[in-house]
Amino acid sequence: MRDFRLGRAGAYAATLGLVLIGLATRWALDPVFASNHAYTVFYPIVILSAYFLGGRPAILAAAMSATIGYWRFDRPTYAFKTDLDSLTSLMFFVMTSSVAIYFITGMARAVAEKTLAQAKAERLAQSHATLFGELNERVTNHLQLVAALLQLQAKDEPDKAVARALAEASARTMLISKTHRSLAGEGGELLDFDAFARQLLDATLSARKHPPVRIEFEDGGLWLSSEQATSVAIVLLECLNLRLAADDPGLMRIALRGDRGMGKLRITEVERELAPVGIERGRASLIEAMVEQLRGRFSSRTADEGRISELTFPLEAGAHGVRGGPATVH
Numbered sequence: 181m182r183d184f185r186l187g188r189a190g191a192y193a194a195t196l197g198l199v200l201i202g203l204a205t206r207w208a209l210d211p212v213f214a215s216n217h218a219y220t221v222f223y224p225i226v227i228l229s230a231y232f233l234g235g236r237p238a239i240l241a242a243a244m245s246a247t248i249g250y251w252r253f254d255r256p257t258y259a260f261k262t263d264l265d266s267l268t269s270l271m272f273f274v275m276t277s278s279v280a281i282y283f284i285t286g287m288a289r290a291v292a293e294k295t296l297a298q299a300k301a302e303r304l305a306q307s308h309a310t311l312f313g314e315l316n317e318r319v320t321n322h323l324q325l326v327a328a329l330l331q332l333q334a335k336d337e338p339d340k341a342v343a344r345a346l347a348e349a350s351a352r353t354m355l356i357s358k359t360h361r362s363l364a365g366e367g368g369e370l371l372d373f374d375a376f377a378r379q380l381l382d383a384t385l386s387a388r389k390h391p392p393v394r395i396e397f398e399d400g401g402l403w404l405s406s407e408q409a410t411s412v413a414i415v416l417l418e419c420l421n422l423r424l425a426a427d428d429p430g431l432m433r434i435a436l437r438g439d440r441g442m443g444k445l446r447i448t449e450v451e452r453e454l455a456p457v458g459i460e461r462g463r464a465s466l467i468e469a470m471v472e473q474l475r476g477r478f479s480s481r482t483a484d485e486g487r488i489s490e491l492t493f494p495l496e497a498g499a500h501g502v503r504g505g506p507a508t509v510h
Contacts, residue, residue: 191233191234191236191237192237192240194229194232194233194237195229195233195237195238195240195241195244196244198225198228198229198241199222199225199241199244199245199248201225202221202222202224202225202245202248203248203252205221206218206221206222206248206249206253209221210253213253215253215254215255218249218250218253218254218269219245219246219249219253219269219270219273222241222242222245222246222248222249222273223273223276223277223280225241225245226238226241226242226245226277226280226281227280227284229241229242230280230281230284230285230288231284231288234285234288235281235285238277238281238284238285239281242273242274242277242278242281245273245277246270246273246274246277249270249273250266250270254266254269254270323353326353327350327353328350330346330347330349330350330353331346331347331350333346334346334347334350370403370404370405371403371404371405371406371409372403373400373402373403373404373409373412373413373436374397374399374400374401374402374436376409376413377397377413377416377434377436378397380413380416380417381395381397381416381420384417384420384421388424391424393420393423393424393430393431393432394430394431394432395420395431395432395433395434396431396432396433396434397434397435398433398434398435398436400435400436400437400438402436402437402438402443404443404495404496405496407473408443408474408493408495408496411470411473411474412436412443412445412470412474412491412493414466414467414470415445415467415470415471415478415491416434416445416447418466418467419432419447419489420432423449430449430450431449431450432447432448432449432450433446433447433448433450434446434447434448438495441494441495442492442493442494442495443476443492443493443494443495444490444491444492445490445491445492446488446489446490447488447489447490448485448486448487448488449486449487449488449489450485450486471491471493474491474493474494475493475494476491476492476493476494477491477492477493478490478491
């Protein structure tokens with residue numbers, strides 16, 4: 181309670197001071213009030229004592245105020261009064277003071293408990309955020325370690341096919357590590373997909389030692405949740421990996437738009453001898469899983485301008501986009 185902040189002795193001393201202030205004020209107003217309002221000035225004393233000092237000091241303030249009002253300011257002064265008016269005024273002051281003390285101390289106690297609970301929750305949330313950040317950092321470091329070990333094993337592997345598979349696994353693991361670092365701490369906030377996709381594309385091309393492919397990324401200004409951004413990025417990277425597997429990777433045009441609650445990723449592949457539209461089974465399964473997670477549709481077709489792959493999916497609440505212009509990534 182509040183009285184423990186001053187200590188019991190301090191709280192009771194403060195109560196006595198407030199009552200004396202009330203006595204002096206009522207005494208000064210005696211020419212105005214005369215025999216009326218014997219207890220009016222003491223109501224604020226009781227309320228202030230209840231809120232700032234606690235229940236017991238407030239009860240003491242009410243008792244002292246009732247005694248002073250009855251004995252000094254109710255007529256006749258300095259005498260016992262048994263008439264109905266005097267007793268009614270006294271009982272009304274006692275009852276209203278009791279109700280005020282009960283509710284004010286109850287509300288003060290509730291506010292104090294809520295403040296303590298909120299402070300505890302904030303400390304707990306801060307502690308969890310710190311632990312979560314440390315966990316994300318450790319996961320990222322472990323993924324980078326796995327990628328390094330895979331790369332080392334690929335260098336020592338005499339079988340070229342196995343070495344190539346290990347190198348690709350190392351590159352993918354490093355990409356996952358960078359993706360994890362990018363998304364860690366995003367929480368429920370929306371993510372600028374343009375910046376996120378550029379970072380992933382740059383990381384992928386760097387891991388492949390900058391193969392001869394040029395990517396034109398058309399800014400869409402689309403902001404997605406971290407979950408949707410991850411799924412769309414995986415589809416984009418799988419299409420890029422298929423493109424890099426070609427003898428002449430050439431040019432890719434990438435655009436992501438949002439319109440009427442739907443997102444649309446369009447990938448156009450040009451300047452290459454196009455392979456059949458079908459996608460190898462492993463990659464198709466991954467794309468299908470991401471499409472299912474997005475509750476969208478994926479299609480790929482051959483046109484005069486090249487192969488066009490499209491992913492459409494419903495945007496989550498809050499996602500938005502502003503139309504932009506093309507920019508070259510690599």
